[in-house]
Amino acid sequence: MVITTQAIVLSKLRYRDNDLIVTCYTQQHGVLSFLLRGVLKSKKGLTKTAYFQLLSQLQLVIVYNPNRSLHTVKEAKPQHVYNSLHTHILKSSIVMFLAEVLSNTLKEEEQNQTLYSYLETTLLWLDAHQECSNFHLLFLLKLTKYLGFYPESTPIQHTFFNLQDGTFEASQNSKYTISGDELNILKQLLNTTFEDLYQVKLTSKQRQSFLNIMLQYYELHLGTFKKPKSLQVLNEVFN
Incomplete structure (x- = not known):
């Protein structure tokens, strides 16, 4: 055919x-x-x-x-x-990393128009914008909507987030729980669009720490997920 x-x-x-x-x-x-x-x-x-x-x-x-x-x-x-995705050093490192993540997570031979549209529009956004240091964090977080384990947004005021269950909790009920600075970054990103991403200010240490949390979140919810080999390159570029 x-x-x-x-x-x-x-x-x-x-x-x-x-x-x-x-x-x-x-x-x-x-x-x-x-x-x-x-x-x-x-x-x-x-x-x-x-x-x-x-x-x-x-x-x-x-x-x-x-x-x-x-x-x-x-x-x-x-x-x-693309105008810059494969020539801008920061963007090209993000591309290499996200391609590996997507290869790891997308397996099905079936149509998913909403997921395809998400990938298409966000990649065009990255190509068109200069500020991209936190793009991969928001991309991974929003991608979980289409993979079936987006964080439960209520009750977001709680002081712990259970990575295993994908829920905000009032107390620490799992060893896979985040709080403090990492929780605040999660809450901030959950309430951020790509257009407003420039307002999220993170140090390289915060960015790496939260990225490791997102990768652990993927590992907990996708049994076959493996930490990308390109992670080290990405961290070095954004240091």
Whole structure:
């Protein structure tokens, strides 16, 4: 079946000498992987390869077979051309980190239009704005809405947050509980939009600490989630 779909690149892997395996989150069928045969062999192929940078947004014409794990790309072209996402050092480190997180969390071959729209619009926002130091924190927090474990927002006035249950509590009932400064950051981000994110002022130490908490939150709710290898690079860039 030949279909046209928008897609966001999650990962790419060299296969044999001249081929690539590219995994994308597609608007029509969720996560799909594609075998690009001979794409590394010619200059024309290398131009096509440049389309498949991490988190690039593409329009693909594909041969889709639900009984296959690898599909074929007949045609690829950019859906949105980024201005800074792959050239700005801070943004490119965020892209590498978030692509790894998304590869780790998005597994289903099924359509989810609201999730696709979230990814599309937030990546375009990041590309268009200069202040991005806390983007990945808010992105991960809001992503949990679509993954099914967004924090219960009431009663938010409580002084503890249980990471395991995703709830605010009046007392510490689990070893996976945060309070104090980390809790205040969580509450602040829960009440923040991307447009107002510049108002959230964090030190590099606070940012790293809260990011580790978010990754632990993902580990507790997604059994297969692994801490991204690119975390160290991200922390070094934002130090």
